[in-house]
Amino acid sequence: MTKDNFSLALDLGTTTLVGRLLDDAGVVRAEDRCLNPQGAVASDIIRRLEAARAGRGAELQGLLAQGIDCLTAELLRLAGVARGRLASAALAANPGIAHLLAAEPVESLLFPPHRPAFRGGAFFPPARFRLDLPCAVYLFPLVSGYVGGDLVAFLYGQGDPAAATLYVDIGTNAELALHADGCRLVSSVAAGPAFEGGEIACGMMRTTGAVEDVRVDGDRLRLAVVGQGAPRGLCGSGLVTAVAAALAGGLMDRAGNLRAPGEVTTNLARYLMEKDGQRALRLYRDATVDLLITQEDVRAFQLAKGAVHAGVSCLLERAGVTAEALREVVVTGAFGAALGRENLKRVALLPDSVIEKVRFEADGALRGVARFLAMAGAEDQVARLAASLRPYPLSGTPAFEKAFIAALNF
Template identity: 30%
Template sequence: MPVITVINQNRIIPCPTGSNLMKILRDAGVFLEAPCSGLGTCGKCRVQVVSGKIPDPAPDEKRHLSADDLARGIRLSCMVQVMNDMSIKLQTHSKTTPVLTDGYLPDFYPDRLSDGFGIAVDLGTTTIAMSLVGLHSGREIGHASAINGQHRYGLDVLSRINWECMHGEEGIYELQSAVIDSINHMLEDLYRQFNILKTQINEIVISANCTMTHMLLGEDARGIGKAPYQPIFLSSQTRNAHQIGLNTGENTILYCLPQVSSYIGGDIVAGICACQLKQSAGNRLFLDIGTNGELVLSCNGKLISCSCAAGPALEGMNIQCGMRAAEGAIEDIQIQQGEVSLQTIQNSSPVGLCGSGILAAVRELNRNHYIKKNGAFLSPEALPDQDPRRKILHFIQKKKEVVLCHDPEIVITQNDIRQVQLAKGAILSGVTSLLNYAGISPDKLDEVIVAGQFGSHLPASSLTGTGLLPQELEDKIRYVGNTSKTGAYLALLSSSKRTEMETLAHEMEYLELSQMPNYQEIFLESLQFPQ
C-alpha cells in the first residue's frame, strides 16, 4: 500500500493504489482550498510533488498550471492518482480567518429568560459564529467562531448540493457530519472555557440560509439546486439537538429560523428583523453579498426580496490569485501614477486577494483607466512610453495582466475582471429590477444597509466605483455587521421577535429575477463599468 508523506505537516498517510490524492488528504483532515469540490475547475488545490512517480498532467491541470509550475512538480491534487509512495508539500494557505461576530442589535424586551444557558448561531456557508448566552440575564457570556467544515466539499452551496447529487444518501450524511462536527468543536471550547456542562444548554437557535439549514438537519437539499428549486421545508424547524448529533444535553431544543424561499433564508429574515426594516419609514435596501447575493427592498415597511447568483469571485474564488478572507489577504488597494499600495488583513505580508481586495483592485483599475467600459484591458503598446500605467500593465505570454505585487507575484488577469463583471452585473441587475418593480429610482433610496462578512472589509467606494451600486448611493451606505447572529440572539431571548420573524418569512414578497420583464437587457447593461 503506498504512503503519502506530507513534508510541511510531518505526516505519513497510507492509501490504496489508484486513490485520488485530494480525497485521501481530505479524509485525513488535511486542509486544502477546493472551491469547485474537486472538479478540476478552480485550480486552488495545489501541492508540490517532491518525490514519487505520477501520471502526466491532464488538460484541466495544464489550463491552471504554467510550464514553470509543472517543472517544479506543482499539481492539482484533485487530478492526481496515487500509484506509489510519494512526498508532497502543501501549497495552499492555512492562515487564520477573522470571522465577523458582532452586528447591529435593536432595543427589545427579553421575555424568554430562565435558568441555564442558550446558544445563538450564525451558520454561514463559509464561517460559523456562535454566542453563549446566560438565560437568566440575557447577556452574552462568550463567543466562538470557525470555518464551516463543509468547505472541503466546495465553497458555495451549489458545489455542496452537487456533492449530494453525486453521492446520494452518503453525501447528505457527509455534509451533515461535517457541519455538526464544526459546531460541536465550538461548543466544547465554550464548555471548557466557561466551565459549564452540556446539560445546562437549554436551547440552540440557528440562523442560516435554506441550504445550510437542510444540511444541518440531514434533509435532502438536492431540490434546491435544480428547477423548480423546491426545498423540503421553508417553515421554522424545532428538533432535539442531541438526536441530530449535537453535543448537548438529551433535552436541549434546536430551533432553526424560517426561510422565505430556496435562496432567501433565515439569515436574511434575521437581518431584516434586527434592522427593523418592517417598522422603518422611507425606502431602504438591505444587501448581503457573497456567492449568492440576497437583496430586500423596504418601501415604508412593504418588503420585496430577490436573490442573484453573484458567483464566487466576491469571496476570492475563481480569481487567479484569489483566496478566502484570511490573514494576509489583500483587502484594499490604492493605485496612484502606476504605484500600488496594499492593505492586508491583520497587516500581514500579502498572500493573495480576498473578495474585497479583488473588488478594490477593479475599482482602482477602472478609476485609473486601465480597463474600458466593457471591462477589456487597454493594450500596453497603445499607451505612450512615459504613461505610468505601463509600470504594472503588461502583455505576458499573449495575455494582459496587472502586477500588484512581485514577492509573491500577485496579478489581476482579464479573466479576473470578467469574473467581477459577472458578479457586479448580477447584483446591480437585482437592485435595478427591485427598484423598477417598486417604481422608484436610486436617488429615492434613503439608505443602503450592507450586512455580513464581505461588507465588513469593504469601503463604500468599492461598491460604487465598480458600478456594483449606483454612484449616487455612496453616501447612503451603512454597515450593520453580522445581523444573522444577532437575529438568532433575538429569537433566543424574545418570543415576540421569534413571532415577528415567522411573520416576516411568510409575508415577504419574493421576485424570481429570470421571470422579470426585460431582465436580460438589464443584466447586460449592468455588466458595464462606470466611466
C-alpha cells in the first residue's frame, strides 16, 4: 500500500464530532464519534461565539483541534493505519464552528446582517486549523451566516434531487433545504442540543450504552441499547422514542406534562416518580445508573421539536409548496435511522402531512463529505451546488414565532 490509500471525512457538529476513515476505493475502514470539547466552554454556539469575541477564540480553536486530533487518532487506531498515510481530508461544519476552527472574526455572525467573515469552499493547510495532519484539508463552503457546509455536504451526498424534495438535518441547529421549481431554498433554526443527548439529565452521545429506542410493551417499557449491554444514558433517538412511549402509555399529556402515578390506571404508573420537586419518568435503575427523564428535559425537547416543526412549516409556506406536493422528505441527524414514522407523528416533530413521505439517512452530512473525497471534480461540483442555494432567514420572524408557539404541544 502507498501513502495515498486513505482519506479522512469529518462532520463537525456543535455537540458531536463524527468521522470516517476511507480507503482509496471509498470503503469505510473505521467510523467513530466524540463530543465536541468546546462544550466545556458553552453548550450552544451563540455563547461560544460570544466567548470568542471576548478573547477566548484561540482557546476554542485549540479545543476543537484537540477533539479532531483525538477522533482522527482513534479512527487510525481502529483501522491500523499510520497518520502519515493520510492523503486527503475534508470536513463540514456549521458557520459558527467553521469560524471557530479557522479562528476567524465572529462579529459578522453575531450581528446583522449575519454574514460569514469567510466562506471556505477550498483546501487549506492543516496548520490553518491547528491540525496535525499530513495533507491539505477541504472545508465545505458556507452559504450564509446561518446555513453552513454541513447542509451543503448533506445535499451533495444525495446527488441530483427529485422535484419537490425537502431535506431536514436535525442537530443542535436544524438546517432545512427545499428543492422545488428548479431552485433550492435553505434555512436554519436553533433546536438546542437535546437531539444529540445534550443538556438532558441522563443524556449522552450515541455510543455503547446509550438507549436509542423505547417502546411500550404491555405494561413495560422496553429499551434498545447500543451495544446491547446495560443502559448508561439516553441519546437523541432515545429521547424522542421515550417521549413517544410516554405519550402512547398515557404517562404524559399532549401539553408535555408528566402525570402523577395516581393519575395512571395501568402498571406503567410505576415508571413515574418525583425527584427534587419535579416529576420524572424513570426508564432504568441499577447500582450505578438512574435513568430519569425530568419534566425539565421534556420542556427542552418540546422547544427543540417545536423549532424543527415550525421551520418546516414556514419554509413550505414561503416557497408556496403544499405538503401534498412533496415527493420525499429526507431526514438526517445524530439519531440516524432509529426513528419510525409513528414516533415522528406522536411527538409532532414534523407536520402530520409530510410524515408518510419521510426517508431516514444516517449521518447524511458525513456521507456527502465522503462522496467529495471519492469524486473527481468534486470541488467544482460543490461550488456550483453552494452557489445555487437561496438563504431564507426564519428565526426571529413573526411567522416563525407564531408557528413555533403552535408547534410546542404534542
